[in-house]
Amino acid sequence: MDYNKPLPNVNEDSREFWTGCKAHELRFQKCKDCGHIRWPASMICPMCYSRDTQWIVASGKGTVYTFVVYHVAYHPGFDDDLPYVIADVELEEGPRLLTNIVGCRPDEVKCDMPVEVTWEDITEKFSVPKFRPIP
């Protein structure tokens, strides 16, 4: 069956992130001046305004900062997923990533729960990072 959920909206800022995802790597920008690791991707560091940046690969481990459980699908692509979990995951490296929690029941998800990345290859072109509990 064709993939019927929205696809990533790749732009010049986020291209490296989505290219990394295809290779099953979580890539983020690290400021070469102040060391701040940022997301979403941007030309300048939001902490010190430096444009000097390098891409790093994150460990893929983090904790659930907060989460919600969708009981209504606002897009037909998610009808069959209900109920599903959206979480703001705080990565070990600092940035928080909006994502799904998979591999457990929605009522097992808790704030500050340790999670790790797991990859979903959704199309030829895209892989999406989701997170599952670390046992």
Next chain:
Amino acid sequence: MLESGLSKYAMLSYGHNAFSSDSMRRYLIERNPDDAVFGHFGAAAGYALAARRAMHTFRTGPETWKHIAVGQRKWANLNPAAEMYGRTMTFDDYYNASWTVEPFRLFDNCLMTDGGRAIIITSTERARDLKRPPVLIMGMGQHNPSCDVHQATHLAGPTGAKKAGEMALTMAGITLDDIDACEIYDAFTYTVEITLQDYGFFGPGEGEDWFKDGTIEPGGRMPVNTSGGQLSEAYYMGLTPLSEAAMQLMGRCGDRQLGSTTNTRSPEIILCSDNGGILQTHTCLILRRS
């Protein structure tokens, strides 16, 4: 502009056919394409993320929010202009309603409304000889945490309400003890709780005790959202709370009029709030009867 004489009148207005058209739904669903990849849409889920973090940080949740949903509905039942005028709500109704984006149930969410509101502002000098007594702006404050919501650290407070509230109270030269009622931006029940908490009406986690026993209802000691608010009257963005505050101070509110009609304090000073984004901007306005 009004004080300098550049203009004599300013009109704040809002109108939308949010219920009968799909424009609001489309706006909310399409506002962030990166989030849509994961199935995250709209404002309710953003505020629900904030509310969930708050539940982890201090004592709150549906046990607190039911008092807000039910209390405001009692005001709407006194307001013929309210969408929910003829529909009462009990705590059981609140709990029995379906989840939308958990931890929010249906009645934690505001309405989608066809309609509008307008307020006219002029100089105090011009206002002196109007037919009706005007309402004066005593104080205002604004604070905008504004950062990308997924990186935000203010979701469980302090939100922009804290500094905005302090600024408005300082400008007005009053304290919270002088406030007779509040008209709070209430797109979601949690917004009312975190806003009043950040203004300092109660400490983190004390909301349930503060709201219970009808504090914000007709006859309560601190009436809140006396039209029914966005939850039970109509959603006109910041103009739902602001227009209600002005009309209460002018004495134009009929069966829901603060004072002897509803067994509440006769209002001299009302505090209003407005939010933008997901708790990303905040305005506090304090109005006084002239």
